[in-house]
Amino acid sequence: MSIESTPQTKKGWRGWLGERFPIDVKVYEELAKEPIPKHMERWWFALGGTPLLLFAIQAITGILLTWYYVPRPDVAYESVQRITTQIPYGWWVRGIHQWGSQLMIITVVLHMLRTFTTGAYRRPRELNWMIGTGLLVITLSFAFTGYALVNDQLSYWATTVGTNMFAEIPIVGPIILQMIRGGMVVTADTMTRLYPLHIGALPTIIVTFIVLHVILIRFLGVTDLDKRERERLARAGKSAPANGKHEREASHFPFFPDHMMTELVIGMGVLIILVNLTILFPPTLGPHANPAETPSHIKPEWYFYPVFRWLKLFPLQLGLAGLGIGAACFVLWPFIDAFIEKRTGNRDVNVYLGFLVAVGAFVFILWELFALQ
Amino acid sequence: MDEAKQVGEEQGMTRRDFLMSAAMTTSLAASATVAASFGWQFVYPAVAQIPTVQVLALSLSKLPAGTSKVMKLGGNEVLLVNKNGAVHAISTVCTHLGCRAAWEESRRQFVCPCHVGVFDADGKVVAGPPPRPLGEFAVEVKAGNIYVAVPQKEGAA
Ligand code: HEM
Ligand code: FES
Numbered sequence: 001m002s003i004e005s006t007p008q009t010k011k012g013w014r015g016w017l018g019e020r021f022p023i024d025v026k027v028y029e030e031l032a033k034e035p036i037p038k039h040m041e042r043w044w045f046a047l048g049g050t051p052l053l054l055f056a057i058q059a060i061t062g063i064l065l066t067w068y069y070v071p072r073p074d075v076a077y078e079s080v081q082r083i084t085t086q087i088p089y090g091w092w093v094r095g096i097h098q099w100g101s102q103l104m105i106i107t108v109v110l111h112m113l114r115t116f117t118t119g120a121y122r123r124p125r126e127l128n129w130m131i132g133t134g135l136l137v138i139t140l141s142f143a144f145t146g147y148a149l150v151n152d153q154l155s156y157w158a159t160t161v162g163t164n165m166f167a168e169i170p171i172v173g174p175i176i177l178q179m180i181r182g183g184m185v186v187t188a189d190t191m192t193r194l195y196p197l198h199i200g201a202l203p204t205i206i207v208t209f210i211v212l213h214v215i216l217i218r219f220l221g222v223t224d225l226d227k228r229e230r231e232r233l234a235r236a237g238k239s240a241p242a243n244g245k246h247e248r249e250a251s252h253f254p255f256f257p258d259h260m261m262t263e264l265v266i267g268m269g270v271l272i273i274l275v276n277l278t279i280l281f282p283p284t285l286g287p288h289a290n291p292a293e294t295p296s297h298i299k300p301e302w303y304f305y306p307v308f309r310w311l312k313l314f315p316l317q318l319g320l321a322g323l324g325i326g327a328a329c330f331v332l333w334p335f336i337d338a339f340i341e342k343r344t345g346n347r348d349v350n351v352y353l354g355f356l357v358a359v360g361a362f363v364f365i366l367w368e369l370f371a372l373q
Numbered sequence: 374m375d376e377a378k379q380v381g382e383e384q385g386m387t388r389r390d391f392l393m394s395a396a397m398t399t400s401l402a403a404s405a406t407v408a409a410s411f412g413w414q415f416v417y418p419a420v421a422q423i424p425t426v427q428v429l430a431l432s433l434s435k436l437p438a439g440t441s442k443v444m445k446l447g448g449n450e451v452l453l454v455n456k457n458g459a460v461h462a463i464s465t466v467c468t469h470l471g472c473r474a475a476w477e478e479s480r481r482q483f484v485c486p487c488h489v490g491v492f493d494a495d496g497k498v499v500a501g502p503p504p505r506p507l508g509e510f511a512v513e514v515k516a517g518n519i520y521v522a523v524p525q526k527e528g529a530a
Pocket of ligand 2: 161467468469470471472485486487488489490501502503
């Protein structure tokens, strides 16, 4: 379609804009109406949009926080105190940002759990699963670097322990540790290194990953569970009804507006939860960081409990090696799964494993929550 | 000569082209290396090694054999132990992931609150995940006074 040869068919601002921004709206309408499989009507399957909504909220509240937050260790704590107690509705913005981060982690994990247990990472979607594991790591890095900014006792010691783990990486570990900390221990330079990560680098990286994630979803479509089931039956030699055109219409529905509506309803629910949590449990601030003394009741944020308990159970190197191997299996799971299926013919390992890991993590969280030591 | 050039062109590159791109690649690589080395120096922490300073702890007469005392020395928490006349200064920085282990006089052990590492009065691991005994600072007794070499604090944190 040459721009020159397109006659200006529309009058007024549509015509004006159409000439200067020559996109064919019809094509995009068509794209937005793309039919998607019926099972996506259920909320459990439509959880991917929720972290996106929450990230938008984090970006807005985060930018608001930067107007008063000062990332210098001598005044960081005081500036958070000022946001919480003096700036009108500062507690509100900080509370939304804090609870938003926790809900974002929960929804990312739920979304992951559903793609895992339904085998949505299988060929040809292996790369998108790996991009997804990247998104989880980025989300957790957001939470870790953000927590470090507060500079109260828990924040300081969480940063010390968290960064120290890098030192155990073979060969390059000590260098990485010093690069992150800007010195041997957590110092004035640590905060000025973590802050731009939290508000500049990580947002850029997460947006890039989200765009890649969505592009791949559009290219590959979401997994058609009905079709997969039919194929499975056919393989097993059982009668499998043909997939005619009518059937496709009956088993699919348009992305816009139907699926958009599901996303909106979930989004509304999440917003209601977010607002209520912020009102019921407004943000607090512990005592100022003190490098000379670790508080006797020290715990990270609850989403790090499984790792925290794990590190208590195993000697340092063994524990960290276990975490590293676990992380590698997690990223490469689509290929491990394909290998298991090829060897044993079993296609349900993901269901059992997903259930097991979820229950295990939950038990570890409860254990840490109620443990005395 | 003409023929040779033609053969060269058929293979996709003349000698002149080749020398040109080799020179360009080499100089590009050289400037990239210089830039990378500058960049590395910029991001690498200024203070890589914390210097130690010797500080006066207390007079030997205040720490008779068989006793111990927790002290703050130059921002470091240290347990001073007099073991049959030999004075040891044990660091409270946990060897697991860097929290401060607290000295508990009643059980005469260090307990780290982070992942419950436990150390005895010599700094040896008794329980929990820490991989090494607690660190020791060099002690010198001069004219009846105990001096301990501790790391200088790297900056306000
Ligand atoms: C563009 C995006 C973001 C910006 C500009 C931003 C900015 C900030 C700022 C200035 C603070 C320090 C003030 C404070 O402690 O309240 C902060 C804290 C924090 N941020 Fe972010 N943030 C962003 C995204 C995120 C995301 C996506 C997450 C997690 C999923 C997150 C998690 C946290 C956490 C846990 C804290 C500590 C909150 C507290 O205890 O008060 N942030 N952020
Ligand atoms: S940091 Fe002391 S036990 Fe982990």
